[in-house]
Amino acid sequence: MKTALRHPATGRHRLCRWSRSTGSPDDSPDDSPDRPTARRVFLAIPLLIPLLAPLIIPRRTAFVTPLIAPPRQAMRGPAPADLHPVERAGWILDASDR
Amino acid sequence: MLAEQITRGALDSRLFDVCLIGAGPAGITLATELGSRGQSVLLLEAGGASYEESSQAMYQGEVVGALKFALDTSRLRYLGGASNHWGGFCQALDAVDFESKVAGVDTEWPIRRRHLDPYLTRAEAIVEIPALTPDRPYGERLRLTTMRFSPPVNFATKYRGTLETLPNVATLLQACVVNLQERDGAIVSVEVTDPDNGRHTARARRFVLCAGGIENSRMLLWANQRNGGRVVRDPRALGRYWLEHPHFTIGEAFLDERAPFVFDKWSIAWSSPTAQAIRDKGALNAGLRLTRRNRESSRQMIADLSCVAPELGQWAMAKLKRRLFCGAMLRASWEQAPRAWNRVVLSTDRDRHGTPRAELHWRLDDFDRHTVASAATLLAEEILRRGDGRVRLDPWVLGRGSFPTDDEIKGNHHMGGTRMSSSPATGVVDADCKVHGLSNLYVAGSSVFPSSGAANPTLTIVQLALRLADRLGERASAASVL
Numbered sequence: 001m002k003t004a005l006r007h008p009a010t011g012r013h014r015l016c017r018w019s020r021s022t023g024s025p026d027d028s029p030d031d032s033p034d035r036p037t038a039r040r041v042f043l044a045i046p047l048l049i050p051l052l053a054p055l056i057i058p059r060r061t062a063f064v065t066p067l068i069a070p071p072r073q074a075m076r077g078p079a080p081a082d083l084h085p086v087e088r089a090g091w092i093l094d095a096s097d098r
Numbered sequence: 099m100l101a102e103q104i105t106r107g108a109l110d111s112r113l114f115d116v117c118l119i120g121a122g123p124a125g126i127t128l129a130t131e132l133g134s135r136g137q138s139v140l141l142l143e144a145g146g147a148s149y150e151e152s153s154q155a156m157y158q159g160e161v162v163g164a165l166k167f168a169l170d171t172s173r174l175r176y177l178g179g180a181s182n183h184w185g186g187f188c189q190a191l192d193a194v195d196f197e198s199k200v201a202g203v204d205t206e207w208p209i210r211r212r213h214l215d216p217y218l219t220r221a222e223a224i225v226e227i228p229a230l231t232p233d234r235p236y237g238e239r240l241r242l243t244t245m246r247f248s249p250p251v252n253f254a255t256k257y258r259g260t261l262e263t264l265p266n267v268a269t270l271l272q273a274c275v276v277n278l279q280e281r282d283g284a285i286v287s288v289e290v291t292d293p294d295n296g297r298h299t300a301r302a303r304r305f306v307l308c309a310g311g312i313e314n315s316r317m318l319l320w321a322n323q324r325n326g327g328r329v330v331r332d333p334r335a336l337g338r339y340w341l342e343h344p345h346f347t348i349g350e351a352f353l354d355e356r357a358p359f360v361f362d363k364w365s366i367a368w369s370s371p372t373a374q375a376i377r378d379k380g381a382l383n384a385g386l387r388l389t390r391r392n393r394e395s396s397r398q399m400i401a402d403l404s405c406v407a408p409e410l411g412q413w414a415m416a417k418l419k420r421r422l423f424c425g426a427m428l429r430a431s432w433e434q435a436p437r438a439w440n441r442v443v444l445s446t447d448r449d450r451h452g453t454p455r456a457e458l459h460w461r462l463d464d465f466d467r468h469t470v471a472s473a474a475t476l477l478a479e480e481i482l483r484r485g486d487g488r489v490r491l492d493p494w495v496l497g498r499g500s501f502p503t504d505d506e507i508k509g510n511h512h513m514g515g516t517r518m519s520s521s522p523a524t525g526v527v528d529a530d531c532k533v534h535g536l537s538n539l540y541v542a543g544s545s546v547f548p549s550s551g552a553a554n555p556t557l558t559i560v561q562l563a564l565r566l567a568d569r570l571g572e573r574a575s576a577a578s579v580l
Contacts (some may be wrong), residue, residue: 085479087506088406090490091348092478097488 100262100269102147104292109300114140114268116570117288117302119275119317122179123556124563125308126253126541127224130260131343131567133144133267140300142290144274144309145176147254156274156449159312162462163505164500167559172510173310177271178254180310180510187554188227189243190218190561192383194373195433195551200380203435203465204339205549208520208529209235217564225251226255236358237480239375243368244360245383248556249325273298278305278321278452280328284537291451297313304570306540311512314545315340315442316456318516318526318533324443331535332522337443339436341513341550343385345506348474349428349491351388352414355421357486365390367426370552373472384473385552393418396425403488404443412489428489430474431509433552435465442515462501512554513544530569531562542566 084095101108101493118125121143129141145153153176157167158294171351174182191214193528196207222229225248233241261269270290277289285305290298307314322329322336330336353359359367367388396418404411417423434440440461444454469490478489493499519525522534527546533539542563544555 004281073252083479083483087491089402089494090493090496091406092475092482092489092491093407093410094482097407 099265099267101271103272104270104290104298108270109140109290109298111311111532112138112140112301114138114300114302115304115457116140116440117300117305117541117551119272119288119305119307120179120270120313120543121177121254122308122310122543123181123184123253124559125306126178126257126261127560127563128306128308128542128570129267130264131564132570133264135262135571136266137571139264139267139357140289140302141261141269142273142275142300142411143177143269143538145174147177147269149174149176149182151262152229154271156451159445159456160447162457162459165460165462165503167508169312169458170190171455173312173506173512176254177258177269178252179189181251181253181556184248184250184252184556186225186248187248188222188230188248188557189553190214190230190383191551192370192373192559195383195549195553199376199382203382204406204524205382205433205436206402208518208525208547212519214558214561214565218557219405221557221566222246222558225557227557233370234358235372236369237484239372239378239476240369240480241372241533242358242360243370245324245362245366245368247363251322274451275300275309275317276320276453277324278317278329280325280536283535285329285539294360295451304538304540304543306566306570307516307545308542311340311515311545312442312456314476314541314543315515316444316453318541319442319444320453326393329536329539330526330533334523335438335516335517335519335525338438338441339514339517339548340440340442340458340460341434341436341511341553342460343431343509343511343550343554344432344434344466344470344501345427345509346429346470346502347427347505348470348495348566349478349489349490350391351426351428351478351489352389352396352400352403352418352423353426353481354417354423354485354486357481357484359388359486361388361390369477371476375476379472379476381469381472382433382435382549383552384430385469386473386477387429387431388426389429391425391427393425396423399425399490400579403490403569412490423487426482428474428491429554430470430550432466432470432473433550434462435469436514436517436549437463440514441516460504467495468495511544513547513550514554515543516541517548519548531566540566540570 086095115137116139119142129139133139157170193211196210198206227246231244233243236242261559272293274291275288278285279287287299287301361367369386400414443457445457446457481487516526527541531540
């Protein structure tokens with residue numbers, strides 16, 4: 001990851017604010033002890049999201065789209081007036097369940 | 099004081115305030131309560147300080163009926179009694195459990211839940227559980243209940259030290275009561291055997307049977323026979339209306355992770371019908387348990403669903419893969435209808451002391467199926483209505499086939515047999531747990547339950563024991579004043 005964040009020509013860190021602001025390799029304190037690590041991490045978050053999304057996005061949110069559309073009424077249930085429970089092989093289903 | 103064995107002459111000269119027969123949760127609770135109030139207590143335990151095969155064999159007996167279980171493994175005969183293998187599950191009975199629910203099914207107690215509520219906090223402390231929390235509604239006809247877990251408390255381990263140090267409590271082990279002696283409407287003494295079959299006599303002002311949901315009936319049946327019917331003068335209910343909590347797997351479910359079920363440390367989410375739903379359905383109470391399944395068995399369940407609803411199954415499988423759904427096994431334990439034919443009787447076979455063994459006649463009937471099917475259908479339809487998933491019920495729940503014989507079957511909750519009733523025609527003890535027609539014989543434990551509700555019984559046993567301790571304390575004070 002660290003290698004990928006370096007500029008292939010200059011070897012400077014892509015996310016170093018010093019290299020961005022001055023363009024000078026001398027200003028890049030890439031290995032200095034006081035480098036702005038927090039900012040780098042902050043700026044790296046957008047890049048990490050695609051990799052970490054399956055792990056960190058709550059599974060119940062709308063971000064995760066079902067692979068296929070839910071059958072009618074399956075997701076949150078039919079309105080009480082429309083509920084028609086039927087039993088098929090022991091399963092208590094709505095009549096609209098296919 | 100605690101003695102491993104009776105010494106000759108130790109009992110002969112003493113008159114105790116209270117003699118407790120049986121050192122399980124009820125007996126030990128009573129002993130510590132009464133002992134701490136200054137009453138002189140004799141606590142008699144038929145078994146020893148630890149498990150012994152020869153002692154346990156005294157509990158052998160036959161179960162007559164289609165559903166078999168072993169009487170010598172579902173209870174324990176040594177100090178601490180059944181708390182030595184207790185799972186620690188605690189719930190209080192619901193208010194509706196004390197009432198009549200269905201015409202023709204006698205579930206009514208002569209007391210109400212409000213009579214036990216004052217003892218709840220102390221009982222919770224004894225079994226070491228946090229305070230019970232109110233149920234939460236799940237739709238209009240179901241409620242999500244909470245099970246509390248005792249560590250579990252082993253009453254022998256927890257209270258042995260107390261029994262040893264309380265100066266006015268004498269605990270005798272390997273002291274098996276084989277007879278009660280009645281005179282002029284009171285029990286004057288009990289006959290006790292030691293392991294060498296030596297006979298001793300213990301005298302007290304009041305006696306309490308705390309020997310468990312089968313032994314209390316057995317002891318009274320045998321004593322009644324030996325005393326010419328003068329112990330339980332109207333024996334019509336004696337040994338009868340025996341109860342268990344039937345335990346069966348009744349189906350399975352897949353659930354949306356957003357469903358409001360709360361899974362506890364055993365991965366179980368608990369629910370029950372509301373009091374109104376119980377009445378509307380003309381059924382009794384039931385406890386439903388959704389137990390989380392692993393993904394493989396959940397996948398298999400949804401594959402089965404696909405056979406009857408392919409689109410729904412395909413969608414559910416996709417949700418399962420994304421962990422938006424979970425699978426669950428659906429189990430139930432429920433309130434059995436009190437029936438006179440479910441009863442403890444004396445066997446022709448006898449134990450080494452010459453006492454007839456217990457023979458238990460127990461079966462489930464169509465009303466029991468109606469109770470569990472009603473509750474299960476309520477849950478299935480509510481889950482469907484809310485879109486929280488789908489439920490499959492086993493064929494026997496839906497009226498196709500008989501009860502399975504290879505399931506857990508029971509909860510080792512032995513109840514009834516000496517039921518509480520305001521009338522001696524329909525019960526053995528009154529609302530104060532005193533045997534009808536006798537002035538000084540009481541019964542403690544789940545054998546006094548006229549009906550069982552769906553809650554695990556230990557917490558209620560402790561509540562009843564605390565209440566009985568109060569009653570015995572009141573009567574002792576009255577006697578001393580007189």
